[in-house]
Amino acid sequence: MSEHTITVAGVAIDTRHWIGGERVASAQTFPDVSPIDGSTIGGISRGTAMEAAAAVAAAKAAFPAWAATSRAERARILHAIADGVEKRIEELSIVETTDNGALLRSHRRGVMPRVAHNFRFFADWLLKLEHEDFETRGHTNHVSWDPAGPSVLITPWNAPLMLATWKVAPALAAGNTVILKPAEWTPLTASLLADIAAEAGLPAGVLNVVQGYGSEIGDALTSHPDVRRISFTGSVPTAKRIAESAAANLTPLSLELGGKSPLLVFADADLDLAVDLAVEQYDNAGQVCLAATRFLVEESVAEEFTRRFVEKAGQLTQGDPRGEATDIGPNIHPLQLEKIDGFVQRAVAAGARAVIGGHRKDGQYYAPTLLTDVAQDSEVVQEEVFGPVLTLQTFATEDEAVRLANDTRFGLAATLATGDPERAERVTAQLVAGTVWTNCFFVRDLQAPFGGSRHSGVGREGGTWSFDFYCDLKNTVTSPNGWKNHG
Ligand code: NAD
Numbered sequence: 001m002s003e004h005t006i007t008v009a010g011v012a013i014d015t016r017h018w019i020g021g022e023r024v025a026s027a028q029t030f031p032d033v034s035p036i037d038g039s040t041i042g043g044i045s046r047g048t049a050m051e052a053a054a055a056v057a058a059a060k061a062a063f064p065a066w067a068a069t070s071r072a073e074r075a076r077i078l079h080a081i082a083d084g085v086e087k088r089i090e091e092l093s094i095v096e097t098t099d100n101g102a103l104l105r106s107h108r109r110g111v112m113p114r115v116a117h118n119f120r121f122f123a124d125w126l127l128k129l130e131h132e133d134f135e136t137r138g139h140t141n142h143v144s145w146d147p148a149g150p151s152v153l154i155t156p157w158n159a160p161l162m163l164a165t166w167k168v169a170p171a172l173a174a175g176n177t178v179i180l181k182p183a184e185w186t187p188l189t190a191s192l193l194a195d196i197a198a199e200a201g202l203p204a205g206v207l208n209v210v211q212g213y214g215s216e217i218g219d220a221l222t223s224h225p226d227v228r229r230i231s232f233t234g235s236v237p238t239a240k241r242i243a244e245s246a247a248a249n250l251t252p253l254s255l256e257l258g259g260k261s262p263l264l265v266f267a268d269a270d271l272d273l274a275v276d277l278a279v280e281q282y283d284n285a286g287q288v289c290l291a292a293t294r295f296l297v298e299e300s301v302a303e304e305f306t307r308r309f310v311e312k313a314g315q316l317t318q319g320d321p322r323g324e325a326t327d328i329g330p331n332i333h334p335l336q337l338e339k340i341d342g343f344v345q346r347a348v349a350a351g352a353r354a355v356i357g358g359h360r361k362d363g364q365y366y367a368p369t370l371l372t373d374v375a376q377d378s379e380v381v382q383e384e385v386f387g388p389v390l391t392l393q394t395f396a397t398e399d400e401a402v403r404l405a406n407d408t409r410f411g412l413a414a415t416l417a418t419g420d421p422e423r424a425e426r427v428t429a430q431l432v433a434g435t436v437w438t439n440c441f442f443v444r445d446l447q448a449p450f451g452g453s454r455h456s457g458v459g460r461e462g463g464t465w466s467f468d469f470y471c472d473l474k475n476t477v478t479s480p481n482g483w484k485n486h487g
Contacts, residue, residue, distance in 0.1 A: 004023065006041060008041060008094065008095045008098050008099075008188065009091075009094040009095070009098065011094065011095050011192075013042075013095065013188050013191050014191050014194075014195070015029065015042055015044045015045055015187075015191070016045045016191075017045050017051050017208070017209060017210045018194035018198075018207070018208055018209040019051065019054050019055045019058050019205075019208050019209075019210070020054070020055075020057075020058030020062075020204055020205045020208065021058075021198065021203075021204025021205060022204075024051060025045050026045040026046050026048060026051060026211075026212070027048075028045075029043030029046055030043065030044055030184060030212070030213065031043055031044075032044050032099065032184075032186075032187055032188065033333075034099065034101070035101035035330040035331065035332050035333065035364045036097075036098065036101055036320060036322070036330060036364075037363065038334075038363070041098065041099065044211050044212075045211050046211070046213065046216070047210045047211050047212030047216070047217040048212070049217065049219075049220035051210050051212070052210060052217050052221045052224070053220060053224070055179045055208040055210045056150055056152075056224045056226050057226075058177075058204075058205040058208050059151075059177035059178065059179050059205060059206075059208055059226075060149070060150050060177070061205055062177045062203060062204065062205030062206045063149055063150060063176070065203065066172075066175060066176075066177055066203060066206045067146075067147035067176075071126050071127060072127070074123070074126065074172065074173060075123035075124070075126055076123075077200055077201055077202055078119045078122065078169060078172060078173055079119065079120060079123050080201060081119045081197050081200040081202065082116040082117070082119035082120045083116075083200070084196035084200050085112065085115050085116040085119065085193075085196060086113070086116045088192070088196065089108060089113065090108070091192070092112050092115070092192060093107035093111075093112050094107075094322075095188050095192065096111070096112075096161060096186075096188070096189050097321050097329075099160070099185075099186045099187075099188045099189070100157055100158070100160060100185070100332060101285070101329045101330040101331070101332060101364070102158075102159070102284050102285075102287075102329060103321045103326060103327075103329055104321055104322045104323075104324075105326075106283075106284075111159065111162050112161070114162055115162055115165045117446070118162075118165040118166050118168075118169040119165065119169045121446040121447075122172075122173040122446075123169075125173070125447070125463060125464070125466075125467070126173040126174075126467070129145060129464065129467055130143075131143035136477065138479075138480050139478060139479050139480065140478045140480075141475055141476070141477050142475070142476045142477075142478070143473065143475050143476075144473070144474045144476065145174065145467050145468075145472075145473060145474075146175075146472045146473075146474050147174055147175025147176050147470075147472075148174070148176055148228040148229050148252075148470060148471055148472045149176060149177070149226070149227070149228030149229070150176065150178075150179060150226055150227050151171045151176045151177070151178050151179070151228060151229040151231065151470060152179045152181065152221045152222060152224075152227050152229070152230045152231075153167040153168060153171060153178055153179070153180045153181070153230075153231050154181045154214070154218065154221070154222075154232045154233070154234065155167065155180070155182050155183060155190075155232075155233050155234070156183050156233050157183035157185040157332055158287040158288065158289070158332070158386075159284070160182055160183065160186040160188075160190065161189040161190070161193065164182060164190055164193070165193070166446075167231045167233075168180060168193070168207065170461065170467065170469075170470055171231070171470050172202070172206065173467075174467055174470035175471075176228070176229065177206050178207045179208045179209075179210060179221060179227075180193075180207065180208065180209045180210070181209075181211075181212070181214070181217065181218070182209070182211065184211070184212065185332055185333055186332075187211045190209050190211075191211075193207075193209070194207060194209045214238065218238075218241070218242065218245075219241075219245050222242045222245040222246050222251070223245040223246070223248050223249070225248075225249050227249070227251055228251065228252075229251065229252055229253075229254075229469065229470055230242060230251050230252070230253050230254070231253075231254040231256075231469070232253065232255050232256070233257075234256075235257065235258055236257050236258055236455050239257050242255075243255070252469070253459070254457075254459040254461055254469050255457045255458040256289070256450075256451060256452065256457045256461070257289075257412075257457045258289060258384040258410060258412070258455070258456060259289050259290060259291070259293075259384060259410045259411075259412030259456050260293060260381075260382065260383070260384050260410045260412075261291065261292045261293065261294070261410070261412050261414055261415070261433065262292060262296050262405040262414050262415070263277060263278055263281070263292035263295050263296065263414075263415045264296045264401050264405055264414065264415070264416050264417065264418075265278075265296065265297040265301065265305055265417045266298050266398075266417065266418040266420070267298040267300045267301045268418055268419040268420050268423070269301075269417035269418050269419055269439075270417070270419060271301060271305060271308065272308070273417060273439060274417035275305065275308045275309050275312050277292070277415060277417060277439075277440070277441045278292075278295060278305075278309050279313050280442070281293060281390055282313070282316060282327070282328055282388045282390075284329075285328050285329055285330065285331050285365075285366070285387065285388050286331075286340075286366075286368075286385070286386065286387045286388035287331065287332065287386050287387065289412060290413045290442065292413070292414070292441065293384075293385065293389070293390050293391065294381060294390070294391050294393070294404075294405075294408075295370075295391065295392040295393070296393055296394075296395055296401050296404050296405060297392060297393070297394055297395070298394070298395060298396075298401070299394045299395065299396055302394045306370075306372075309370065310355060310356055310370070313356055313368055313370070314356070316368060318361070318365055318367075318368070319365075328368060329365075330363060330364040331364055331365070331388075332364075333364075334364065336386065336387065337366060337387075339385075339386075339387075340385055340387030340388075340389060341359075341360055341366070343379065343383070343385045343387075343389060344358055344369060344371070344380070344385075344389055346379060346380070347371055347374060347378065347379065347380035348371075350375075350378055350379075351375075352371040352372065352373050352378070352380065352391075353371065353373045354369055355370045355372055355392070356368060356369060356370050357388070358371070366387050366388055367388070368388045369388060369389045370391070370392060371389065371390070371391045371392070372393075374391045374393060376393070376407060381393070381408070382408050382409070384410070398423065398426070401427070402427060402430045402431065406430070406431065409454055409455045410452065410454055410455050411433050411434065411452055411453030411454040411455075411456045412434055412452035412453075412456035412457070413434060413435040413436070413437070413452075414428075414433040414435075414436050414437075415436075415437045415438075415441050416428070416436065416438045416439070417439060424438045424439075432453050432454065433453065434449070434450065434451045434452045434453055434456065435448075435450065445462075446463065447462060447463035448462050448463065449461075449463070449465045450462040450465075
């Protein structure tokens with residue numbers, strides 16, 4: 001085993017970059033730490049502008065051949081990658097849990113199968129991607145999706161491989177080559193993905209993985225003139241820096257950012273269902289961009305809703321994410337924990353009441369928290385906490401509910417609990433949100449458009465929208481006249 005290999009629960013992981021089909025080490029490493037117990041997992045290659053440039057060069061060199069590869073062959077290789085993921089679900093699950101602290105059972109049963117599905121879905125979608133030809137004064141219009149070129153994909157730590165492959169799969173399907181930059185707090189599964197892709201027969205240079213701190217390596221990737229697309233999932237401040245950096249070359253951007261989404265509970269709702277939806281918001285220790293972190297509850301049912309919520313939330317088990325019975329694991333990093341607690345303590349100092357939680361626990365765990373008595377313009381209502389911290393406000397009328405729901409700078413998602421379909425339609429039409437769930441939460445289909453409005457993002461990915469982003473769309477107009485007679 002090389003000095004660049006670490007093992008996590010018996011799984012060997014290469015800590016170097018993957019560039020042009022080869023492992024490449026940096027002069028320096030950065031430590032990767034497990035949120036489960038704060039232990040250091042190992043040192044990961046700490047990328048610099050030099051490795052960023054090498055990865056873009058490799059992606060550029062591999063692009064013409066991959067772009068010219070038939071759709072059927074690209075789809076075949078993506079399915080082979082999905083096969084590889086499926087074979088390694090156990091390994092990927094334990095490595096991801098060790099790296100980011102999310103539940104092992106969720107990784108096994110939901111997340112990693114979904115990673116495989118990301119590849120299968122975009123492979124299959126590619127094969128049926130078409131726009132019907134149309135005529136203009138006897139001329140035929142034909143729309144095609146041309147591969148755009150090297151694509152930089154930058155991803156966060158809260159669902160590392162799921163969010164990375166949600167970009168990698170459509171970018172590869174589109175015929176683009178990829179430079180993937182995973183988050184520095186969760187570098188491991190991206191390295192395993194490089195192994196899986198190589199085993200599946202993906203040609204060298206088509207997928208490259210560079211590791212490192214975004215602040216050190218990011219700009220070299222996003223300002224590079226040979227990069228044709230940038231897709232980013234992460235925070236608003238980083239998105240702004242990336243947009244500035246991409247502006248030099250007018251590189252098209254897709255931005256999937258934060259949220260402060262509401263859960264609207266109307267008096268006519270099935271209250272048990274509403275409480276189930278509410279308690280779900282503690283999933284992944286609250287580190288979910290789509291989480292409905294602001295409960296807006298109709299006054300007449302607020303007391304009963306709160307009583308049932310407290311009872312149900314009290315049944316959640318918090319602890320080691322590898323435990324089968326665990327519902328809530330640790331938060332990702334001491335810095336994140338400090339940030340979460342800062343939000344809560346400032347809110348309490350400003351008059352908020354912690355109905356449950358409101359404090360840290362041993363290790364890297366934060367008690368599931370519900371805050372009431374919060375003002376609409378307060379920090380904890382307006383800013384994304386990204387931890388197990390929820391707020392509850394009440395409303396008297398439907399108009400007030402809509403006004404409160406829309407009154408942040410975000411617009412990622414909204415969840416409604418109501419027994420009245422007409423109300424659901426009326427309210428949905430007024431909400432600013434990329435996704436609205438009615439009497440359900442987190443039902444996601446890859447063919448749906450996904451993204452956010454306002455500061456929650458720019459653009460949509462999913463189904464054909466992904467190909468629209470990763471490709472250069474071309475319209476070819478052909479006259480019926482002018483052909484030579486080839487007999
Ligand atoms: P972050 O912005 O700190 O980091 C995200 C990625 O950007 C990391 O890989 C990081 O290394 C990189 N990065 C940092 N600085 C960079 C720079 N100057 N140039 C290029 N890349 C740089 O975000 P995070 O803390 O990792 O993730 C949490 C955020 O992500 C939350 O706001 C959450 O809501 C959001 N998120 C959004 C979605 C969505 O689909 N809308 C999904 C998951 C997470």
